[in-house]
Amino acid sequence: MTDQRSQADIVRRSLKKRYRKEKRFRAYGVLAVSIALGALVILFADIIGKGWTGFIKTTITLEVMLDGDSMYLDDPTDADQRAMADFSAPIIAALQKQLPEVLEAGELRQLNRLVGSYGSNDIRDLLRAQPELLNTSQTLTFLASDAVSVYVKHSDNPSYSIRLSEQQQHWVDQLLAKGVIETKFNNVFFTSGDSREPSNAGILGALVGSLLTLIVTLAIAFPVGVAAAIYLEEFAPQNKFTDFIEVNINNLAAVPSIIFGLLGLAVIINTFGMPRSVPVVGGLVLALMTLPTIIISSRAAIKSVPPSIREAAEGIGASKMQVVLHHVLPLAMPGMLTGSIIGMAQALGETAPLLLIGMVAFIVDVPDGFFSAATVLPVQIYLWASSAEQGFIELASAGIMILLTFLISMNALAIWLRKRLERRW
């Protein structure tokens, strides 16, 4: 009796300690989750804080008199005349009308610096497309130069340096007050390729490049990966040789990605003579890289199909191929798709293997096919982040937001597909 009571006593006394231990254990878990969440919040806050201004552009809207005499142009359809014409003259004249105190030639040049470098190209392209507009007055909107844009958006931020002279700042303040200089939603960012002028630079080229590259990757890696997994899981005999293959596939999944780039350079470009910097080569290299991931996850998905389903199918006389195609594959598909999309997401963020095959490059034109020069989203972000011009800082962060959106939508697609195709048994 006394013994039992003392035992209960011991248990009761240690109970408090056990509860405390459990509470502590839970607290560690909460702490771990909050560290992870905190890091994520800091990351997002930093990127969004730096990058939201990338979605804003600074424009100058002017009433421009397209005066043929001042441009030395009387026939805009003549290429030789266009080459010799001065398309910046009408812009300077229009700015001067807004700021009547500017008279000297040196000051006029300073004035011209307010408009982005390609303002005169806009006028040329307009006249080329619509020659009848010569000698008419048009209201045109130009992109402001990088220096003006930084001044308008970041004049109160000490980490940006203002490269406008006092005089220019005074002009910009005046034009802002008049509503000639405005800030608007940056549609250029979504409709153009890269540029060395931050206000003209856009993400579309890289976005299309990433899409084309991923299409090639998926088209190669998915069928090959699934076929390899089905063969290895359903048909291959169990022997030393298939063990050897399995070990090698697992090893391949751990090979650093730059190695695949070297392979691409040596085999695809140097041996087969494929061109550099094109999505086909990039897609091939990334397909090799994602193949092991797809094979491994597809095999796991096939393994998780219960044997009772195979046996039932065989029991009613289905052939091996019918069992696989009609029963195993549909049930394993959600798992295979999830694995593939994770592999694709990994490929989307990869830059190292692309460095060697020339996709880390300055490419202005938006790619129009699998064989035109292209770059991809993470490369574009890297190129902007390493540029000297200040306007690219915000573009790099804005680019990261686009990349993350792309990634999240791919993951959402994976979840949706899994939910749709999933069958319970």
Place this chain on the structure above:
Amino acid sequence: MKLKAAFASVALAGSIAAVSTPAMARDTISIVGSSTVYPFATVVAERFGRNTDFPTPRMESTGSGGGLSIFCQGIGTQHPDITNSSRPIKKSEFDLCKSNGVEDIVEVRIGSDGIVIAQSAQNEALDLNLEQIFLALAKEVPDPSGAEKLVPNPYNKWSDISSDLPDVAIAVMGPPPTSGTRDAFVEIAMEGGCSVYPFIKAMPRNDFRATCRSIREDGPFIDAGENDNLIVQRLSRDTGTYGIFGYSYLAENRNVIQAVTVDGVEPTPETVGSDEYPVARSLFFYVKKAHVGVVPGIQEYIAEFTSEAAWGDNGYMVDVGLIPMPRANRMEVAKRVKELTPMTAADFK
């Protein structure tokens, strides 16, 4: 059913990829090479693309050495047409080109770039001479006791070198060995500082080079990779650190960093262009003559690059930090380039 649709769409994507035949005849100029020339050349390329009907050339930043080695792989549209370089081509690279069938190479000198040693804008102004730079960064230096022999670099603080330098540990961030900036820095600054010592100067040429061009690996020199923005960010935060990079990065970031004067000269466009500032180098690009006429637009691209509007005293490359050559030199280079005069072995003395 769903499965069939999934397979069909994948197969369709596959056949699209297979059907578009390799466009082996390339119509876009392909350029590789120096990360220092890249910011200038990309501006020219973009202008060229916007102002002509040719597609915009594509440009990879591979470093001068990397660019020349890709460039010299051979003739044919899978190889690049032009490589940028922040140093002249070496005899060994010229020979590599020759052995791969790249016979005629046209050299185009485009202007100069100063290499600056920079520090945080909050620091006091500092002046270094080439000898001090050499003593701070070389792997082996002359014995501080005055004996004519080399010892592993004993200096850990700037004040160890000279008492009027700051009393802080030497920490200099600089470019990696593959970079043209590094090549030019060791060649001009380190060798210049090294030549002050008669006994090193008297060494055989190869030993002299090996001694003068070796940068210490015991910590004070920090390899910062090809990303010069990283160095700028670090300098703005860390007042004890110095950084080595091209002039254009200084021009863009004047509010956070300032230049260290070298031999009392501050790097400005004027002092670099007139060679008064000692650490300046010339920038080049090299054109494969065999590709001219095969890939459309090469000659027009060269013409745009060598136009006054681009590389002149008020040209648009000046806005991004290029330091132009004197007009007489520009005219001479432009004339030679127009005739596409290739380099010969005699150009390497």
